[in-house]
Amino acid sequence: MFDQILQFILTGITVGATYALVALGFAIIYNASDVVNFSQGEFVMLGAMSTIALSAGNGLPLWLAAACSVAMVICVGLMLQRFAIAPARGASVVTTIIITIGASIFLRGLALLLWGKDIFGMPHFSGEVPLRIGEATLLPQNLWVMGGASVLVLGVHYFFNHTTHGKAILACSCNRTAAHLVGINVGMMMLIAYGLSALLGSLAGILVAPITFTSYDAGVMLGLKGFSAAILGGMGNPMGAVAGGLLLGLIESLAAGLISSGYKDAIGFVILLLVLFFRPSGLFGKASAERV
Amino acid sequence: MALLEVHGLSKSFGGVTAIADLDFGVPEGQVYSVIGPNGAGKTTLFNMLCGIYSPDEGSIRFLDREIIGRLPHQVAELGVSRTFQNLQMFFNMSVLDNVKVGCHLRTRGRIWSNALRLPGTRREEKQAERWAREAILFCGLDDYLESHADALPYGVLKRLEIARALAASPRLLLMDEPAAGLNDTETKQMRSLIRQISGTGITVLLVEHNMGLVMDVSDRILVIDYGSRLAEGPPEAIQNDPRVIEAYLGGEIEYAV
Amino acid sequence: MSHLRGFYLLVAAALLLPLIFPDNYYVTVVGVTAALHAILAVSLNLLMGYAGQISLGHAGFFGIGAYASAILTTRYGWNPWPAMLFGLVLTGVVAFTLGRPILRLKGHYLAMATLGLGIIINILLVQTGSLTGGPDGLGGIPTLSLFGWAVDSDLRWYTVIVSVLLAVVWLVLNIINSRSGRALRALHGSEVAAEMMGINTTTTKTGVFVLAALIASLAGSLFAHQQAFVSPDSFSFFFSIELVTMVVLGGMASTYGAIMGAIILTFLPELLVVFEDFEVLIFGAILMSMMIFLPQGLFVGMQKLWRRVATEESRRGAA
Numbered sequence: 001m002f003d004q005i006l007q008f009i010l011t012g013i014t015v016g017a018t019y020a021l022v023a024l025g026f027a028i029i030y031n032a033s034d035v036v037n038f039s040q041g042e043f044v045m046l047g048a049m050s051t052i053a054l055s056a057g058n059g060l061p062l063w064l065a066a067a068c069s070v071a072m073v074i075c076v077g078l079m080l081q082r083f084a085i086a087p088a089r090g091a092s093v094v095t096t097i098i099i100t101i102g103a104s105i106f107l108r109g110l111a112l113l114l115w116g117k118d119i120f121g122m123p124h125f126s127g128e129v130p131l132r133i134g135e136a137t138l139l140p141q142n143l144w145v146m147g148g149a150s151v152l153v154l155g156v157h158y159f160f161n162h163t164t165h166g167k168a169i170l171a172c173s174c175n176r177t178a179a180h181l182v183g184i185n186v187g188m189m190m191l192i193a194y195g196l197s198a199l200l201g202s203l204a205g206i207l208v209a210p211i212t213f214t215s216y217d218a219g220v221m222l223g224l225k226g227f228s229a230a231i232l233g234g235m236g237n238p239m240g241a242v243a244g245g246l247l248l249g250l251i252e253s254l255a256a257g258l259i260s261s262g263y264k265d266a267i268g269f270v271i272l273l274l275v276l277f278f279r280p281s282g283l284f285g286k287a288s289a290e291r292v
Numbered sequence: 293m294a295l296l297e298v299h300g301l302s303k304s305f306g307g308v309t310a311i312a313d314l315d316f317g318v319p320e321g322q323v324y325s326v327i328g329p330n331g332a333g334k335t336t337l338f339n340m341l342c343g344i345y346s347p348d349e350g351s352i353r354f355l356d357r358e359i360i361g362r363l364p365h366q367v368a369e370l371g372v373s374r375t376f377q378n379l380q381m382f383f384n385m386s387v388l389d390n391v392k393v394g395c396h397l398r399t400r401g402r403i404w405s406n407a408l409r410l411p412g413t414r415r416e417e418k419q420a421e422r423w424a425r426e427a428i429l430f431c432g433l434d435d436y437l438e439s440h441a442d443a444l445p446y447g448v449l450k451r452l453e454i455a456r457a458l459a460a461s462p463r464l465l466l467m468d469e470p471a472a473g474l475n476d477t478e479t480k481q482m483r484s485l486i487r488q489i490s491g492t493g494i495t496v497l498l499v500e501h502n503m504g505l506v507m508d509v510s511d512r513i514l515v516i517d518y519g520s521r522l523a524e525g526p527p528e529a530i531q532n533d534p535r536v537i538e539a540y541l542g543g544e545i546e547y548a549v
Numbered sequence: 550m551s552h553l554r555g556f557y558l559l560v561a562a563a564l565l566l567p568l569i570f571p572d573n574y575y576v577t578v579v580g581v582t583a584a585l586h587a588i589l590a591v592s593l594n595l596l597m598g599y600a601g602q603i604s605l606g607h608a609g610f611f612g613i614g615a616y617a618s619a620i621l622t623t624r625y626g627w628n629p630w631p632a633m634l635f636g637l638v639l640t641g642v643v644a645f646t647l648g649r650p651i652l653r654l655k656g657h658y659l660a661m662a663t664l665g666l667g668i669i670i671n672i673l674l675v676q677t678g679s680l681t682g683g684p685d686g687l688g689g690i691p692t693l694s695l696f697g698w699a700v701d702s703d704l705r706w707y708t709v710i711v712s713v714l715l716a717v718v719w720l721v722l723n724i725i726n727s728r729s730g731r732a733l734r735a736l737h738g739s740e741v742a743a744e745m746m747g748i749n750t751t752t753t754k755t756g757v758f759v760l761a762a763l764i765a766s767l768a769g770s771l772f773a774h775q776q777a778f779v780s781p782d783s784f785s786f787f788f789s790i791e792l793v794t795m796v797v798l799g800g801m802a803s804t805y806g807a808i809m810g811a812i813i814l815t816f817l818p819e820l821l822v823v824f825e826d827f828e829v830l831i832f833g834a835i836l837m838s839m840m841i842f843l844p845q846g847l848f849v850g851m852q853k854l855w856r857r858v859a860t861e862e863s864r865r866g867a868a
């Protein structure tokens with residue numbers, strides 16, 4: 001029993017690490033531009049799909065294919081900001097939601113056109129010989145996911161707390177006009193935020209693809225989970241989003257193992273709802289009181 | 293017996309004391325002003341009087357009924373209405389509809405009766421329209437009747453908020469800085485509007501930074517600083533109170549409008 | 550009455566279409582789907598456009614109505630009408646109990662909570678296979694009949710569903726232009742001011758949530774009988790999003806806008822079929838560009854444009 005639970009926890013952390021990266025992407029864009037980017041999941045899908053296409057299809061070594069595809073997805077992120085989000089500035093929350101949903105449908109359509117409806121796998125980075133921890137097993141790829149996610153999260157944390165660009169993005173999120181007045185290039189900061197989110201998404205996709213496989217519509221569910229995780233943690237807080245991701249991954253994995261795999265998504269959402277009922281701004285979000 | 297009685301009222305936000313052990317009473321039919329420097333706690337006081345904030349301590353009695361523990365819409369039912377320092381307009385509605393919302397408590401029509409346009413609803417709609425037009429006329433907004441609220445200048449919106457509050461036919465009207473941001477002409481209009489409102493028998497509780505206006509329209513004035521009472525009395529007494537002159541405006545008061 | 554002027558146009562169009570194009574696929578088949586979508590969009594618009602409370606889970610209530618009718622008529626042999634009523638009661642209970650805590654949330658948190666609710670309902674439909682037939686769905690749902698008049702042809706379904714649409718639109722227009730409708734709009738404009746005018750914002754929010762859910766449930770029952778078959782796919786997260794898109798595309802806080810959005814979004818895929826593989830891509834591109842260039846929605850945007858042209862004209866006329 002204990003070993004079984006350990007197994008669920010290990011799986012949960014792996015899945016949670018992926019969610020955490022997607023949620024982090026959500027939180028970064030939300031903090032920079034107040035937009036909930038529903039195409040965040042498509043970054044994940046595009047990262048994985050294009051890496052597979054470049055390595056299996058065009059014969060590039062995996063690392064080179066991954067690098068190229070990350071660069072491409074970053075371009076997609078920049079274009080999304082430049083051509084879809086920037087022109088609609090000042091539009092209502094719902095309008096921007098629909099725009100990003102349109103973008104997500106567009107990207108999915110593009111993937112469908114390029115690669116069809118097949119499900120693709122990716123070779124594991126360093127073999128498939130499982131490591132044993134007691135009775136539980138762990139694939140080397142799981143370690144890649146956890147390690148990769150940790151490095152990325154730490155990097156993002158460093159970026160926002162110790163670099164001028166990172167701080168400038170936070171300034172834009174507090175007060176756009178003031179940021180502009182003190183000489184911050186707001187447009188540039190938005191591009192950096194979207195590029196960073198795309199980078200996180202695509203890397204998450206590449207890291208996890210060997211375990212989960214991928215297809216043109218794999219981004220939808222991941223996007224939803226990322227959004228849930230970001231809300232669970234509290235939308236305004238990037239590290240809260242990471243915690244939310246890990247928590248959601250663990251909850252789902254335990255629910256699937258101990259209760260029923262068919263209900264695992266439902267249980268995740270039920271817990272999310274319960275959290276929101278008692279903490280309306282998420283676990284680590286600050287309650288914002290409206291002043292009159 | 294005053295219309296509104298406040299005893300030992302206190303409220304703090306985290307470490308900031310906004311209101312500290314405040315006592316005062318507003319007699320029926322008067323214009324009663326609350327003045328004090330920025331951040332003195334005037335808006336916080338208003339928010340407690342109408343149930344938006346709940347005080348840490350004290351009591352607020354209106355018509356001899358306790359306000360504390362009631363929600364804003366329940367306070368409104370007792371006959372309290374208000375305007376806001378930062379405009380709280382329904383920008384998604386026309387001027388007429390904004391003011392008709394003010395008639396909410398004077399009409400009873402339920403959703404099913406509204407949905408089916410039963411005769412009761414038709415009658416009430418006509419009645420609400422009459423009341424709203426009256427209030428609009430009273431505030432001198434007849435030119436803007438059909439306009440959309442988001443297309444109006446600031447000065448007009450200030451009066452629209454008053455019209456909406458008046459449409460509720462309140463016993464007590466709280467006005468939070470009605471003249472802020474108005475030019476001289478508009479301020480004069482506001483002054484006579486406040487007098488007219490008081491003339492209809494409505495008790496007015498006024499917060500305002502324009503001293504000329506306050507001294508002119510008020511029957512009594514309460515001065516607060518850091519949430520506690522500094523002085524209270526008729527305008528002449530307040531004007532000459534050395535504590536007020538010193539503490540409130542650093543010894544310099546401009547009384548001209 | 551002035552607030553019903555557009556409504557009479559709508560009635561005229563609904564009557565004339567099948568007369569001018571009898572047995573036309575786009576009128577009596579796609580048209581019926583569009584009308585059904587319009588019912589849903591109008592109800593969602595009441596909640597989202599007027600009361601300002603976003604919901605990304607509306608398809609869930611549509612699903613409860615549809616499955617209540619489907620299960621009770623096929624598995625328990627109920628007459629369709631009490632089954633429909635049961636669906637409404639069930640939807641009302643669910644919406645009422647969950648509406649209160651959910652509607653305390655705001656903005657993106659509200660969006661997430663409603664989205665979660667919709668997904669949970671969908672998962673329940675998939676997982677309770679012994680009752681719902683699971684992912685394969687449930688077929689053999691009998692058609693409706695009214696005093697011996699069986700709704701058994703496309704034209705008859707057109708009559709029924711379009712009549713329900715017109716009735717819903719009439720009720721909604723009446724509500725919007727009355728005390729309760731102003732309370733809804735006030736909620737959207739400023740919650741504190743609404744409270745101060747004596748509006749109980751909590752019960753108003755719950756009330757409009759329940760009302761919108763009930764209309765969706767009714768649409769669901771009709772859908773089940775019309776299709777004679779239901780499966781969870783029709784009530785997924787994607788469909789909730791599509792409904793929101795209809796509302797936003799037409800223009801928030803405009804009942805006619807919601808109808809227009811429903812019609813466009815129903816016909817667009819039909820027309821895009823010719824692009825075959827490019828269909829999804831083009832659909833996404835159209836959606837994005839419409840929202841970028843007309844962020845207020847098509848109907849509201851056009852209305853504003855029309856008003857501007859009209860004032861220009863009158864100004865020129867006066868000069």
Ligand SMILES: Nc1ncnc2c1ncn2[C@@H]1O[C@H](COP(=O)(O)OP(=O)(O)OP(=O)(O)O)[C@@H](O)[C@H]1O
Nearest residue numbers: 289291305308310329330331332333334335336337
């Ligand atoms: N919701 C709140 N949360 C935290 N602090 C608050 C809140 N509302 C008011 N305060 C604080 O309480 C104090 C009193 O504020 P209040 O708005 O009541 O002042 P005021 O007298 O209305 O000032 P002004 O003349 O500028 O309108 C201030 O220090 C303010 O920062």
Ligand SMILES: [Mg+2]
Nearest residue numbers: 334335336377
């Ligand atoms: Mg104030």
